[in-house]
Amino acid sequence: MFNFSTQALFGQLLVGLINGSFYAILSLGLAIIFGLLNIVNFSHGALYMMGAFMAYFGLTFLGIGYWPALILSPLIVGVFGVVIEVLLLRRLKGLDHLYGLLLTFGLALIIEGLFRNAYGVSGQSYPVPDLLQGGLNLGFMFLPYYRGWVIVAALTVCFAVWFIIERTKLGAYLRAGTENAAIAQALGINVPMLTTLTYGLGVALAAFAGVLAAPIFQVNPVMGSDIVIVVFAVVVIGGMGSIMGSIISGVSLGIIEGFTRLIYPEASAVVIFVIMAIVLLVRPAGLFGKAA
Amino acid sequence: MTTDNALEISGLHAYYGESHVLHGIDIHVRRGELVTLLGRNGSGRSSTIRSIMGLVGRRVGSIRIAGQETIGMPPHRIARLGVGWCPEERGIFSTLSTEENLALPPRARGEGLSIDELFEMFPNLKERRNSPGTKLSGGEQQMLAIARVLRTGADILVLDEITEGLAPVIVKRIGEVVRKLKSLGYTMLLAEQNFVFAAPLADRHYVIEEGHVVMEVAHHELEAKMGKLNELLGV
Ligand SMILES: Nc1ncnc2c1ncn2[C@@H]1O[C@H](COP(=O)(O)OP(=O)(O)O)[C@@H](O)[C@H]1O
Numbered sequence: 461m462f463n464f465s466t467q468a469l470f471g472q473l474l475v476g477l478i479n480g481s482f483y484a485i486l487s488l489g490l491a492i493i494f495g496l497l498n499i500v501n502f503s504h505g506a507l508y509m510m511g512a513f514m515a516y517f518g519l520t521f522l523g524i525g526y527w528p529a530l531i532l533s534p535l536i537v538g539v540f541g542v543v544i545e546v547l548l549l550r551r552l553k554g555l556d557h558l559y560g561l562l563l564t565f566g567l568a569l570i571i572e573g574l575f576r577n578a579y580g581v582s583g584q585s586y587p588v589p590d591l592l593q594g595g596l597n598l599g600f601m602f603l604p605y606y607r608g609w610v611i612v613a614a615l616t617v618c619f620a621v622w623f624i625i626e627r628t629k630l631g632a633y634l635r636a637g638t639e640n641a642a643i644a645q646a647l648g649i650n651v652p653m654l655t656t657l658t659y660g661l662g663v664a665l666a667a668f669a670g671v672l673a674a675p676i677f678q679v680n681p682v683m684g685s686d687i688v689i690v691v692f693a694v695v696v697i698g699g700m701g702s703i704m705g706s707i708i709s710g711v712s713l714g715i716i717e718g719f720t721r722l723i724y725p726e727a728s729a730v731v732i733f734v735i736m737a738i739v740l741l742v743r744p745a746g747l748f749g750k751a752a
Numbered sequence: 753m754t755t756d757n758a759l760e761i762s763g764l765h766a767y768y769g770e771s772h773v774l775h776g777i778d779i780h781v782r783r784g785e786l787v788t789l790l791g792r793n794g795s796g797r798s799s800t801i802r803s804i805m806g807l808v809g810r811r812v813g814s815i816r817i818a819g820q821e822t823i824g825m826p827p828h829r830i831a832r833l834g835v836g837w838c839p840e841e842r843g844i845f846s847t848l849s850t851e852e853n854l855a856l857p858p859r860a861r862g863e864g865l866s867i868d869e870l871f872e873m874f875p876n877l878k879e880r881r882n883s884p885g886t887k888l889s890g891g892e893q894q895m896l897a898i899a900r901v902l903r904t905g906a907d908i909l910v911l912d913e914i915t916e917g918l919a920p921v922i923v924k925r926i927g928e929v930v931r932k933l934k935s936l937g938y939t940m941l942l943a944e945q946n947f948v949f950a951a952p953l954a955d956r957h958y959v960i961e962e963g964h965v966v967m968e969v970a971h972h973e974l975e976a977k978m979g980k981l982n983e984l985l986g987v
């Protein structure tokens with residue numbers, strides 16, 4: 461059964477780490493949004509796709525390269541998120557979860573539909589930046605520089621966000637607002653603004669992941685809906701709203717998925733959902749979530 | 753318009769969804785005065801206080817804080833006028849350490865007490881500064897809730913049932929703190945079940961029943977009106 465080469469082992473480990481990095485950064489955004497807004501942001505995948513497309517547009521129409529795009533695209537998508545929060549999501553305050561879910565799902569369909577209308581379902585390729593062309597032969601495997609960069613960049617951003625939330629004053633506002641928004645606001649914290657900024661940050665993270673993904677996967681209108689289903693499973697496994705939980709489960713589930721592809725490829729597409737089902741049976745609040 | 757009122761509520765109605773819980777409350781608290789809201793459970797004292805903070809579903813009427821109308825303001829702006837609120841449920845955050853809880857509210861106005869001054873006033877909190885806020889005992893959490901609003905520079909304190917469920921020694925300790933705050937010139941509105949605790953501290957009392965103010969008693973009238981009070985409070 462286990463007759464695979466070290467080459468294949470490390471190859472899948474790398475793929476697993478890459479996917480895990482995307483899962484981590486996307487589920488982190490979902491977790492902070494859910495924590496404060498109580499909304500399961502179904503448009504997350506569409507905004508990730510938009511992030512990739514902003515980089516693609518920048519390069520194609522304006523000659524803006526990868527590195528500026530890595531900053532500009534999350535900014536643009538973040539501002540788009542702020543507008544959505546102020547114009548639409550804010551009105552759902554106090555209503556059932558279901559409304560937020562329906563609204564963000566509808567938004568995802570609209571955004572994706574617009575891009576499909578213009579670009580079909582075929583992918584546009586986006587080049588690896590010059591600085592990260594080529595790779596390194598580690599002996600047991602070949603590591604393309606760009607893939608190494610994606611892992612480092614994604615994890616750095618995840619831990620930076622974790623640090624801000626757990627160790628700074630702004631993070632204390634966010635934690636307090638997440639725990640009890642009414643009391644936090646009556647103590648003087650501008651919770652409506654905090655909420656808007658949190659949504660903006662969450663979707664900016666999705667766009668950042670989208671730019672990172674552009675040179676690896678193709679820039680494609682359906683790239684978001686492909687990944688977002690898995691990311692929702694990751695969030696359920698980690699526990700809705702848990703920051704460290706979403707980072708750790710994102711990375712480890714990516715790796716588990718990679719190894720499954722090695723050992724029993726047929727199961728690799730479902731292994732995360734099987735784990736989700738088991739976690740839901742044993743610990744419904746998720747591995748890192750607090751039981752309600 | 754009297755300007756020596758720190759807090760002036762008139763014709764206040766409050767609603768939670770369909771249910772109408774306050775029916776035209778009129779209350780005022782002068783600068784530096786300590787006033788209590790007495791009444792049976794469910795009479796509307798917390799709702800009055802939550803209305804001041806802008807936390808009821810809907811409120812109609814007038815609530816002036818330091819002369820400024822706040823009926824249309826969001827809660828964080830009301831807090832920043834210098835109103836410090838201790839919620840009945842204390843509102844200590846479990847995801848924040850004791851010190852983070854203490855430092856959480858943004859400055860309202862003026863100086864406020866420093867963290868060091870507060871640790872001097874509440875030594876227990878200093879020892880437990882790194883513990884999660886909700887790992888503290890009930891009494892410590894209450895001290896933390898009081899200390900937290902003193903740091904912001906708020907000079908109008910609205911304190912909801914700060915002695916509820918606490919041991920007599922802690923109640924006594926809180927009484928000392930309240931007396932000290934009064935001597936420092938704070939304006940206080942206190943919702944209290946514990947009449948024995950409130951009586952010697954307060955300048956005036958309002959008795960609330962079913963969302964109406966049914967009686968107002970100044971400190972010097974207490975003895976004369978004791979019979980009526982006992983009847984209303986059921987003590
Ligand atoms: N969140 C709420 N939703 C609906 N009704 C409430 C709510 N909070 C309080 N009430 C009702 O309002 C009335 C006044 O309650 P409250 O102000 O808490 O009284 P008190 O603090 O004097 O015990 C009660 O009848 C109570 O049931």
Ligand SMILES: [Mg+2]
Pocket residue numbers: 797798799840913943
């Ligand atoms: Mg009450």
